[in-house]
Amino acid sequence: MDCQTAYLNIARMKSLPVQTSRSAWIRSVVLLERWLGHRARLDGLLDDARPDGPAQQGRGVPAKGGKGLAPPQPGDPAGGVAEMDERQERARCQHLLYGAVRNFGRLEIILESLIPRPPRARLRAVLLVAGFELLEAGAVPAEEGQEAKIVHHAVTQAKRLLSPAEVRLVNAVLRQVARAPALHAAPPSNEAGARELARFYSHPEWLVQRWVAQFGAEATVQLLKWNQMPAPVYARWRGWADRTEPCLPGATAGTEPDTRIGPPGFLQPASWAGFYVVPAGHWPEIESLLAEGALYLQDPATATAPCLLDPKAGETVLDLCAAPGGKSLLLSDLLEKQARQAGSPAPEAGRVVAIDLPDPERIERLKANLAKARRVDVVLVQADLLKLTPKLLKEHNLPNRFPAVLLDVPCSNTGVMRHRVDVKWRLRESDIAKHAGQQLALIEAASRLVAPGGRLVYSTCSLEQEENEEVVEAFLRAAGGRFVLEQTRSSRPWEDGCDGAGAFLLRNRSVPDFVRQRLPNGPRHLG
Secondary structure, eight states: OHHHHHHHHHHHHTSSSSOHHHHHHHHHHHHHHHHHHOOOOHHHHHHHHHHTOOOOOOOOOOTTTSSSBBOOOTTTTGGGGGGGGGGTTHHHHHHHHHHHTHHHHHHHHHHHHHHHSOOHHHHHHHHHHHHHHHHHHHSSSSSSTTTHHHHHHHHHHHHTTHHHHHHHHHHHHHHHHHHHHSSSOOOOTTOOHHHHHHHHTOHHHHHHHHHHHHHHHHHHHHHHHHHSSOOOOOOEEEOEEOTTSSTTTOOOTTTTTTTOOOOOOTSSOSTTTEEEEEOTTHHHHHHHHHTTTEEEEGGGGGGHHHHHHHHOOOEEEHHHHHEOOOHHHHHHHHHHHHHHHHHHOOGGEEEEEEEOOOOHHHHHHHHHHTOOSSSSSSEEOOOOGGGOOOOHHHTTOOOOSSSEEEOOOOOOOOOTTTTTTHHHHOHHHHHHHHHHHHHHHHHHHHHEEEEEEEEEEEESSSGGGGGGGGHHHHHHHHHHHHHEEEEEEEEHHHHHHSEEEEEEEEEEOOOOHHHHHHTTTOOBBBO
């Protein structure tokens, strides 16, 4: 699942009232049980749990082998999730699920100190969800006796999920959890070791060690705190008035088509131009604006790479690894803006070519986003970049090389852990090197598609040097002077207040073929 899916889930959660609900609580336990057993992505589990999702269309838990979903098991309390009121239950369910996973490490340490043997997955999930509620209540005390109410509620719900003996265990353990010193401990100092920081802030110790070595202790603590806070939802406003669509807020009956209009008042301006904070309580309006294409949910950090590429009016821009299409859509908007400012007619605005692997789910998302482009031609090519051939490009009436290429590579996602709370528990230290190897192969393949004098932006949502600077440096060494690094941009959550990202603007210095043919003994690279 991609960050856009995570954003949609978070937006739905924030737009709904947070209230205790029996079915939401039970649903969060069952989803957490599935996560514990299969480490399936949380975004996917939540999508499957929607009334129109796969889990409600005859499928339930992940099947053996990790592909697809098996039928719900008899007696599974989650089987009746279709009856959940979507506008209330999903919000509470996700709040509990994300909270338990976000604080998984710290809660596990507390539970392991109280239970001699590892409990089965469902019992463990009950304890983790209730443990998160106790942790949350301790952080922001709401009322006297709140902890006792949480324990009582958990025990009551556990009777629908567990055996009588397990219910008694839940009662005994949660009463001890509520009094556990580790639950109420003060944050460790910046000078604390990686082990203590990792345990308190629920991160893998190896990852904390890496960050301390790379950023220093103070910055690492700020990053850990950032990752542990629920994420706000940002949106990019791209509103238009169009006679073929419902009238958008701010438009009037006399508004001309293809005219930009202002955002509705409930959107709160963010620190980044064109971006807004999506407040709670407006999900119906947000859904309507998303469907109309007036709004796109994305973190401001995602604009770093497209803006660094700076597409020019009339250019054909290549977006590689394009799904789900947020950057392709922004590229098309940037082209349209350039053309509009220059007074160019729509056919001369430019073109965006989006390429990604032929995965049905990802391609459908990509198609849906590309369909929202205005006054800019868009082309979708389903292909593996590492196997992309001139013949395939020719079949789509495309050139072999492009003046502007964006390569947003698959990465470790260490810059977006605030949104994707389960990434830290799936990531392994060896994955960093694996990603870097794949990224180097991808940038080398992408470089062959850049026209002489053209621009290539390499970008990640990783904070790791191995996936950013070191990949670019390795590529430049292998390129032998064909490319030069012109500019670097990055965002660090604890400094910039948005997701982490890295973007690198490279220029192809190769001499055009027609010049080389005229000057066979001339330079191969521009000076």
